[in-house]
Amino acid sequence: MSTGTRGRRSAPIIGTLADHGSIRSRVLETLREAMVAGELEPGAVYSAPVLAQRFGVSATPVREAMMELTHEGLVETIRQRGYRVVELSEVALEEILQIRELIEVPTVGRAAAVATPEQVRALRPLADRIDSTAAAGELQEFVAADTMFHTEVLAIAGNARLVEEVRRLRHMSRLLGLHALHSEGRLVATLREHHELLDLLEARDVTGAETWMHRHLEHVRSVWSGRG
Structure with a gap:
């Protein structure tokens, strides 16, 4: 693999989703991809309002998506702070x-x-x-x-x-x-x-x-x- 290809990075995963249908499902998939890419880091805590601002949507679909990820075991809820990406042992x-x-x-x-x-x-x-x-x-x-x-x-x-x-x-x-x-x-x-x-x-x-x-x-x- 060439040096140029090795150093290449995709465009930021988290961006506006305002023009997309099914916003909740789009937010959910984008959050998953961001975790895989390391854009959302294991152990870090993220608030729904801040992520919603980055997505260009309201906080509601972000919270709903985070709750789904909680059920899947990918994040955990931190009271009055937001959601922490789980770091698997x-x-x-x-x-x-x-x-x-x-x-x-x-x-x-x-x-x-x-x-x-x-x-x-x-x-x-x-x-x-x-x-x-x-x-x-x-x-x-x-x-x-x-x-x-x-x-x-x-x-x-x-x-x-x-x-x-x-x-x-x-x-x-x-x-x-x-x-x-x-x-x-x-x-x-x-x-x-x-x-x-x-x-x-x-x-x-x-x-x-x-x-x-x-x-x-x-x-x-x-x-x-x-x-x-």
Whole structure:
């Protein structure tokens, strides 16, 4: 990766949302992306009115979004001060990863068993988007594309509740992992990786897809531990 790409940063994540529909959901997703990018730091306390001013909206949708993030375990309420971004311990991160392994590995295998050529073909542009944003160091765009890709793959297996649970666990675990990859310029390590999974789905290779998912999660574990 070139020095220019390594040093490149995306535009600030938090900006006005006044012209967007569904303001609460937009605030919620933007807060998640800001936490992954490190723009909202673990351990720091943020007030709803201050964040609302930065978003260009009222404090109500910000408070509602923060309450949702509280339910997800990403932030905690600090009385009369605001909301603190949770800093997960190594034990908590390992527990999350173990749950993800139990869910995602066999589910990707089931997806490989039933995926149609049309479903795989529809995911190719999204895999291309992951590659292009990784190469450009565009973290928030990478986060959005990568999350959509993995949840769409899991959705092929046909369990919507499972997909939502994985989405929640991925948001929690990525607060540390993706920011580390971005800050060290290592997003490019993911290039072509997602097309490899699609090739396995296209071939109906259940064992290969499960092995890919296990290897992918092991890479996540190595990033957390500083070995990746």
